[in-house]
Amino acid sequence: MNESTPPFRAPVGTHDVLAPAxxxxxxxxxxxxxxxxxxxxxxxxxxxxxxxxxxxxxxxxxxxxxxxxxxxxxxxxxxxxxxxxxxxxxxxxxxxxxxxxxxxxxxxxxxxxxxxxxxxxxxxxxxxxxxxxxxxxxxxxxxxxxxxxxxxxxxxxxxxxxxxxxxxxxDECRGRYVELLAAHLALHGAQLCDEHRRGWSTNPLRVLDCKRPACVAVTEAGPMLPDHLxxxxxxxxxxxxxxxxxxxxxxxxxxxxxxxxxxxxxxxxxxxxxxxxxxxxxxxxxxxxxxxxxxxxxxxxxxxxxxxxxxxxxxxxxxEGVSDELLKRTPDVFVVDTTGSGDSTVLLDELRRGGVAAQRAYGGRSMKAQMRAADHSGARFALLIGPTEQAAGQVTMRDLRSGEFAQAQPTVERGDVVAVVRDLLTEK
RNA sequence: GUGGGCGUAGCUCAGUUGGUUAGAGCGCCAGGUUGUGGUCCUGGAGGUCGCGGGUUCGACCCCCGUCGCUCACCCCA
Structure with missing residues (x-):
């Protein structure tokens, strides 16, 4: 299998735009x-x-x-x-x-x-x-x-x-102007650029649009629209x-x-x-x-x-170097579950139905790996469910924006999680 | 439509006058003893060097073609 050259790509002159862009x-x-x-x-x-x-x-x-x-x-x-x-x-x-x-x-x-x-x-x-x-x-x-x-x-x-x-x-005043312009071009047509020397009569106004010095020089010396309205x-x-x-x-x-x-x-x-x-x-x-x-x-x-x-x-x-993002599409929380049970399935459903953007890891990865995924997701909080939390009916909240290792990690009663998360998010 | 530049790992790029197993950084994955990310350390996966042909004992490197990307002209958003 040769994966280095995909058989299909976006057509010439078209582009895919993926997240986060x-x-x-x-x-x-x-x-x-x-x-x-x-x-x-x-x-x-x-x-x-x-x-x-x-x-x-x-x-x-x-x-x-x-x-x-x-x-x-x-x-x-x-x-x-x-x-x-x-x-x-x-x-x-x-x-x-x-x-x-x-x-x-x-x-x-x-x-x-x-x-x-x-x-x-x-x-x-x-x-x-x-x-x-x-x-x-x-x-x-x-x-x-x-x-x-x-x-x-x-x-x-x-x-x-x-x-x-x-x-x-x-229509009328432009028509009159075009006639004036055409008369001017007829006199100086020979000095226009290669493209317009012969083609100007189709639509004399196009010559005004031409940026080549030759055309600019000719038209500049001629009549201008605003003067003939x-x-x-x-x-x-x-x-x-x-x-x-x-x-x-x-x-x-x-x-x-x-x-x-x-x-x-x-x-x-x-x-x-x-x-x-x-x-x-x-x-x-x-x-x-x-x-x-x-x-x-x-x-x-x-x-x-x-x-x-x-x-x-x-x-x-x-x-222009505009740095402020118009829209951030990062999750609010990332659920880290090491129990392998269905607890995170239920919690995620509650969070999402409650208006919270919530992500998770897949494939039963280690806690360290899940925490890394949580960090990379840009989520504000990690919600941890391990055997201890599961047994106690609680969830541990970790603020991922904090740079401290020994930060406080509040535990929240399982039933209060959505409300607490929503409160903390609206706080700032 | 015309012309210039460029095509080496997912991304950004190195690769000496053509010479044996093609490199780096970032990213990704996994570890650094018993449940914690961002720093640090170690290891790993990942490339038929765009594709085809030619020259050569030998080509990522030279030649031709082709496809693609990119920039410019024209015009526009």
Missing amino acids: SAQWEGVVATFASLAHRYGFGLIITPMFEDVGVFNRGIGESSDVVSKEMYVFSDRGQRTFALRPEGTASVVRAFVQHRPPTPWKAWYVTPAFRYERPQAGRYRQHHQLGVEALGSEDPELDIEVIALAWRFFEAVGLRRVRLLINSMGH CEDCRNHFARVVAGLESIGIEATLTPRLVRGFDYYTRTTFEFVADALASAQNAVGGGGRYDRLAEQLGGPPTGGIGFGCGIERLLLVRDA
């Missing part, structure tokens, strides 16, 4: 869930795959995600599906299908799939937390969504995250920025921020982590999508959302 995931999700609830969002669960049209129409054919990164497949009924590459399109599809009363606010946690070469902070399957709010174009909604995101990053301990913000305008869009944007400022959230105006999805209108934003040295420094982002519901066959309905990558968030926590 997974406790950080639980913590991140729990923090987000609690915050989302406070802001009035309800959990939504949608399928991980959708008719490919949901993403084609929603995200846009010209986007990188749709044009070259989707996991597309046909099922046995010859229907064409795609694994979701991001969270928003599915939620809006669900909104259109169910027509819940507006304003409608939903949060989600989901895997997302993109076929690309893995790299630091970039995977083929990653996980996103996010919210979507539909049914209002009120800038207050923009402020709420962005504030939720900001407070979330604060809550998980991040300090060096900046908020970049921009407005894409609505209509009055409504300008006011909307101003109110968002002012509202954020009123609650102490500083947003950096970033005129070239257009983001990779076609559905964005008006407010767009991105959270970048300065602690990450790599190019993958965006921990979250989002924006308004006032035409998306229509594009997916629903009534005209404004909306705005935010998404955050869990893996990347954890990378940032690491890079």
Whole structure:
């Protein structure tokens, strides 16, 4: 038997997350869930795959995600599906299908799939937390969504995250702007980078997103979106920025921020982590999508959302040196039983039913071995049952946090164990 | 899709100009006299040196291929 090379492993770009590392995931999700609830969002669960049209129409054919990164497949009924590459399109599809009363606010946690070469902070399957709010174009909604995101990053301990913000305008003013931009690019197209020299006309806005010096130089000299917004869009944007400022959230105006999805209108934003040295420094982002519901066959309905990558968030926590654990998953007690009887079976059942996280050793190991296991488990107390305790109907409690050898070891009447343990645990 | 780096015990890594039974630390298991962890001491288990082929008297070490990991470009979470 050759055990050194397992026949199967997680697919390229995917990862298993085991305990104890997974406790950080639980913590991140729990923090987000609690915050989302406070802001009035309800959990939504949608399928991980959708008719490919949901993403084609929603995200846009010209986007990188749709044009070259989707996991597309046909099922046995010859229907064409795609694994979701991001969270928003599915939620809006669900909104259109169910027509819940507006304003409608939903949060989600989901895997997302993109076929690309893995790299630091970039995977083929990653996980996103996010919210979507539909049914209002009120800038207050923009402020709420962005504030939720900001407070979330604060809550998980991040300090060096900046908020970049921009407005894409609505159809008309953006349309006019795109024409201006296209005219500018037509004049200077020859100076663009290799990729965009010929390809810019498909979607001129993409050039703004390009980080190559050639494209940056050309676009910097050209027209900028914020200067060409209509009055409504300008006011909307101003109110968002002012509202954020009123609650102490500083947003950096970033005129070239257009983001990779076609559905964005008006407010767009991105959270970048300065602690990450790599190019993958965006921990979250989002924006308004006032035409998306229509594009997916629903009534005209404004909306705005935010998404955050869990893996990347954890990378940032690491890079920032955030030391506090979001969630500890260690047992409260560890039952050490050397009698070999069924006493520990009954005690463990009582403890667990009483809300106490309790573990034990298996295989009838020596007391020393069981104590070592108790120590390694991280349990606060060891509950000892040996022949003496068994005969006396008692349990010996040992505080594993104490470093003293000659510490006091109270014995507790068997019938009082659960109550005593619970008392001691809530004490601190 | 393109390019760079790397693949030696569960983990992090050593391994001298190719030379006989491949090492360490951590982790794991068991002991250190009669029921007690975390420190210390002793011992033990665990590797076809990613896989395949080639060069050689001989390969963990050199060459080719392949798979995988990783980083970068592009883009994003």
